[in-house]
Amino acid sequence: METARLLTLAERQLTQRIATALAAAGSTVDQWRVLGLLADGRGHAMTQVAEHVILAAPTVTKVVDKLVSQGLVYRRVDDADRRRVLIYASAHGKTALRRWDAAVEAERARLEQDAGDDLAQLAEVLSRIVTRLG
Template sequence: MAAGDVAASPPLTRTLARAARAVTASVEQVVRPEGLTFDQWLVVETLAAEGSLAMAELGERTMITGPTLTRLVDRLVTTALVYREVDPADRRKVMVHLSRRGEALHRAVAPKVAEVEQHLLGGLKRAGAVLEALEGMAER
């Protein structure tokens, strides 16, 4: 890609924001009938993928700030999708665990979300490279 090609492209910030909103809206159509918001799905999906996490770690992985994450986890506890307990190794940490009900919900919903993601990525010739580039940006 020549330097002039980048200047002629839409700004990265606006493009990523529009793409993120499109992905969020599409995923919400799948998770909303299950009684979840997009951010609640991120918490469930993260716990399913990574196992139990401390609240701080969960916040880092989902990019959800402390007070908002606390409210989300509170709602997920109320619906018995997750549960919390004090970390026995460090009593200052609160660990969040996916419950059996949460695991079952994840197994039911994850294929639907994956289908939405595949549909969104379907038109990209190099979807893997795009996802790797975005992950690299997120880790910086």
């Protein structure tokens, strides 16, 4: 199906540009997405993180392990269910996320300049499609 191919091409191009901006700021797309979820301060289980970033659990574990080793996130046993471990963004992680968000925002502005109104329209259409198909 041509639509699926075009979506894949657009996603790869957009992600590559964001990845380049994030690499210059010291991050990866996956790290940025994980930390973006965790910055809400509520703590999230690995399954929630994996669903949010659309990655397999083993891959998310590697990303989180790297973020832990950098002091950007930490794990804590869930007070409500001692069998569960929740992941939180550290203060250092929230600072890093602000830097990473700024890099992504600058790239988003360049993308909008290059793509014009089409990018915003695409986001609206994709949002409706995801809602209808989900």
